[in-house]
Amino acid sequence: MLIAGNWKMFKTQAKTRAFCAAFEPPGGVEVVICPPFTSLGAAVESGLTVFAQNVHWADEGAYTGEISAAMLKELGVSGSLVGHSERRQLFGETDDGTARRAEHALGAGLRVIACVGETEAEREAGATESVLRRQLAPLPRHEQLVIAYEPVWAIGTGKTATPELAQDAHAYIKTLIDAPVLYGGSVKPENAAELLAQPDVDGALVGGASLDPDSFAAICRAAA
Numbered sequence: 627m628l629i630a631g632n633w634k635m636f637k638t639q640a641k642t643r644a645f646c647a648a649f650e651p652p653g654g655v656e657v658v659i660c661p662p663f664t665s666l667g668a669a670v671e672s673g674l675t676v677f678a679q680n681v682h683w684a685d686e687g688a689y690t691g692e693i694s695a696a697m698l699k700e701l702g703v704s705g706s707l708v709g710h711s712e713r714r715q716l717f718g719e720t721d722d723g724t725a726r727r728a729e730h731a732l733g734a735g736l737r738v739i740a741c742v743g744e745t746e747a748e749r750e751a752g753a754t755e756s757v758l759r760r761q762l763a764p765l766p767r768h769e770q771l772v773i774a775y776e777p778v779w780a781i782g783t784g785k786t787a788t789p790e791l792a793q794d795a796h797a798y799i800k801t802l803i804d805a806p807v808l809y810g811g812s813v814k815p816e817n818a819a820e821l822l823a824q825p826d827v828d829g830a831l832v833g834g835a836s837l838d839p840d841s842f843a844a845i846c847r848a849a850a
């Protein structure tokens with residue numbers, strides 16, 4: 627089981643240090659936190675496993691606003707998210723760009739959590755499986771690659787997928803790629819155990835509920 631906390635654009639360095647001082651991860655589960663770039667160093671100092679929220683596909687170059695795998699590795703960062711739906715929806719990132727980011731990071735020795743998932747309109751149109759196929763097709767196949775299934779309609783909305791719906795999507799994803807699959811979208815201490823009990827749910831990617839050390843620890847305990 628892997629439980630990853632995606633902090634999005636929350637927590638300064640000072641708040642990151644305060645979280646790490648208060649957070650008590652249980653044994654028996656792998657825990658990762660994904661702070662914003664400026665707080666990565668402070669998070670690494672705590673001894674927790676730290677992933678970035680994005681990574682570029684080049685070692686260096688004229689890419690204003692981007693960060694490379696080598697820069698992350700120098701800080702002691704272990705991996706990165708790629709293709710989060712907020713990157714796709716708000717910043718125009720594509721399936722191919724996500725795949726290039728994943729491929730480069732994996733080649734540089736980082737672990738990668740690649741996010742996939744359908745919007746509400748796509749689900750209502752019966753397009754969930756074709757969207758997942760399209761998003762997964764260009765991703766590299768690699769033993770350090772983890773998939774996060776995050777239905778876009780469940781992110782930050784309080785609308786969690788039912789355990790059965792998550793299980794169906796995870797099982798489908800595993801017919802397309804041989805990788806662990808995390809569930810993400812309004813995971814909370816109250817619903818984590820039921821979601822994590824599904825046979826093809828290999829962990830969780832947690833947004834809002836990962837910002838508080840007690841609620842994140844409760845989710846980690848549900849997985850342990």
Ligand code: PGA
Binds near residue numbers: 632776780
């Ligand atoms: P949420 O976010 O848990 O706040 O819904 C999940 C994510 O975006 O990774």
